Amino acid sequence: MLEPAYQADVVVVGAGVAGLAAAHRLTSQGVTTTVLEAAHGVGGRMATEKVDGFRLDRIGRLLSAAYPGPHLAPGLDGPVLLPYAPGVLLHSEGRRHRAGVPAGTRGARSARGALHAVRALASAPRAVPAPRRTVPAPLAPGGTVAVARPRTGAPLGTAVDQARLGAALTRLAHTPVERLLARPELPAAEALAARGLPPRTIDGFLRPLLAALLCDPDLTTSSRCADLALRAFAGGRPVLPAGGAEAVPEMLARSLPPGTVHTGVRVTSVATNSVTTAEHGVIRCRAVLVATDARAAAELLPGLRVPDFHPVTVVHHTTDDPPATGASLLLDADRGGPVAHTAVVSRVDPSRAPAGRALVSSTVLGPVPSDVDAAVRIHLSRLYGTSTARWETLAVHHAAEAVxxxxxxxxxHRPVRLLAGLYVCGDHRDTSTVQGALHSAERASAAILADLGAGRPMHTAEPLPAASAA
Ligand SMILES: Cc1cc2nc3c(=O)[nH]c(=O)nc-3n(C[C@H](O)[C@H](O)[C@H](O)COP(=O)(O)OP(=O)(O)OC[C@H]3O[C@@H](n4cnc5c(N)ncnc54)[C@H](O)[C@@H]3O)c2cc1C
Structure with missing residues (x-):
């Protein structure tokens, strides 16, 4: 039998973090891989816009690095990951209170552990510059999570309430993931109410924190995913990749053999042994991995479920007189406006703003108000306790299908192998996070390698046909 002429062993559709991570795995096992990306750059939802020396992420926050995640192959020159200040600042009744600080030596260990999953992307992490902090982190007895500063008016109720919550978070940080995933599953809001915690603790701390971690203001998310997110929070710190979210996909793209990624190529249909593109006709291969967002995946693979999505809007402001909240993530416990969380991100990562300017990035969850910038400014002036009238708006990024x-x-762990030769990955197969996307890529590439019998010599890729003039 004549072997059909393949142009690659595997075609990966989509160059978000999932597609790029899968391609990295495949190429490092000698599998010739072509990544086709419809946009003109890699990264998908982890894009970073450059405006007048500012680096503006579309994703509002952080890599929640302690999610159970993949450990990508070592040997990559990864991005520097910069941690926020420990815990969060909660704004309530006109005051800010620090909460959820990992304590003592365990805190230091867990911050390292939290960075590990994503830092596994980086074999040689460079030194992390200490962020400037104007609010010192309180210490609690070793092995516990300090929940709030013991101040009058703290949003978390009495000292006993705070101690109970601290103990609950500490237990969570040490609970194996498998046990969390075996717990009864309810909407997170219902599960919180059933846990016997005081309403003030729930409304003053857990609700705003979980809404921020899950991009879900109504807490309709599975309580198991909420527990995973809280476990990640209790076990480590959120981080930002230095230079912008795009640093992670760019690092993955750089790890691939030259010529692997083709941008500006939209795939219009897929089969087990070929893909059809709008620009280059048919490309033959031995396996196809669809690594797009959920909606595009369902268009290419009819029958795949399209989930609901949480909309997210990120508003970027600049000022030359930044508020004194250090490198902290600030949450509104009172839900007194559209902003769910905000931070002076240039304090976490100074490379995101030009000298003398600060970058303040604020996230609105759910439907966006009509004059979002005005509403956000008013809310920010209350949260930061300063006038925002002279702040300059740099960008408003709205993503209706963010998460x-x-x-x-x-x-x-949704199936990633649909048929021999046809696979799917992306955050919609796992948890709706960067970590989930990476984890799904790991599962999908493992399935492909098993089906292709990786280890046997693969063929040499032919160049893609030239784009048609149409
Ligand atoms: C506003 C916002 C805030 C977020 N906040 C967080 C957060 O705080 N923490 C967190 O962990 N996660 C967050 N996320 C989610 C995170 O960004 C995603 O889970 C992750 O980036 C998904 O990666 P992916 O590779 O699965 O998909 P994508 O990044 O969507 O990549 C899919 C790629 O496929 C391409 N594509 C689609 N159709 C085709 C086609 N037909 N042909 C070729 N290419 C195609 C797309 O152009 C895209 O580049 C946020 C997302 C948004 C938008």
Whole structure:
């Protein structure tokens, strides 16, 4: 039998973090891989816009690095990951209170552990510059999570309430993931109410924190995913990749053999042994991995479920007189406006703003108000306790389908092998996070390698046909 002429062993559709991480795995096992990306750059939702010396992420926050995640192959020159100040600042009744600080030596260990999953992307992490902090982190007895500063008016109730919450978070940080995933599953809001915690603790701390971690203001997310997110928070610090979210996909793209990634190529249909593109006709291969967002995946693979999505809007401001909240993530416990969380991100990562300017990035969850910038400015002036009238708006990024909803029952290990030769990965197969996207890529590339019998010599890729003039 004549072997059909393949142009690659595997075609990966989509150059977000999932597609690029899968391509990295495949190429490092000698599997010739072509990544086709419809946009003109890599990164998908982890894009970073450059405006007048500012680096503006579309994703509002952080890599929640302690999610159970993949450990990508070592040997990559990875991005520097910069941690926020420990815990969060909660704004309530006109005051700010620090909460959720990992304590003592365990805190230091867990911050390292939290960075590990994503830092596994980086074999040689460079020194992390200490962020400037104007609010010192309180210490609690070793092995516990300090929940709030013991101040009058703290949003978390009495000292006993705070101690109970601290103990609950500490237990969570040490609970194995498998045990969390075996717990009964409810919407997170219902599960919180059933846990016997005081309403003040729930409304003053857990609700705003979980809303921020899950991009879900109504807490309809599966309680198991909420527990994973809280576990990640209790076990480590959120981080930002230095230079912008795009640093992670760019690092993955750089790790691939030259010529692997083709941008500006939109795939219009897929089969087990070929893809059809709008620009280059048919490309033959031995396997196809669809690594797009959930909606595009369902268009290419009819029958695939399209989830609901949580909309997210990120508003970027600049000022030459930044508020004194250090490198902290500030949450509004009172829900007194559209902003769910905000931070002076140039304090976490100075490279995101030109000298003498600060970058303040604020996230609005759910439907966006009509004059979002005005509403956000008013809210920010209350949260930071300073006038925002002279702040300059740099960008308003709205993503209607930012994050796939994870309502119960949520399966964080959706199948990634649809048929021999046809595979799918992306955050919609796992948890709706960067970590989930990476984890799904790991599962999908493992399935492809097993089916292709990796280890046997693969063929040499032919160049892609030239783009048609049409
Ligand atoms: C506003 C916002 C805030 C977020 N906040 C967080 C957060 O705080 N923490 C967190 O962990 N995660 C967050 N996320 C989610 C995170 O960004 C995603 O989970 C992750 O980036 C998904 O990666 P992916 O590779 O699965 O998909 P994508 O990044 O969507 O990549 C898919 C790629 O496929 C390409 N594509 C689609 N169709 C085709 C086609 N037909 N042909 C070729 N290419 C195609 C797309 O152009 C895209 O580049 C946020 C997302 C947004 C938008």
């Amino acid at each position: 796939p909803a994870m309502r119960p029952p949520h399966d964080p």
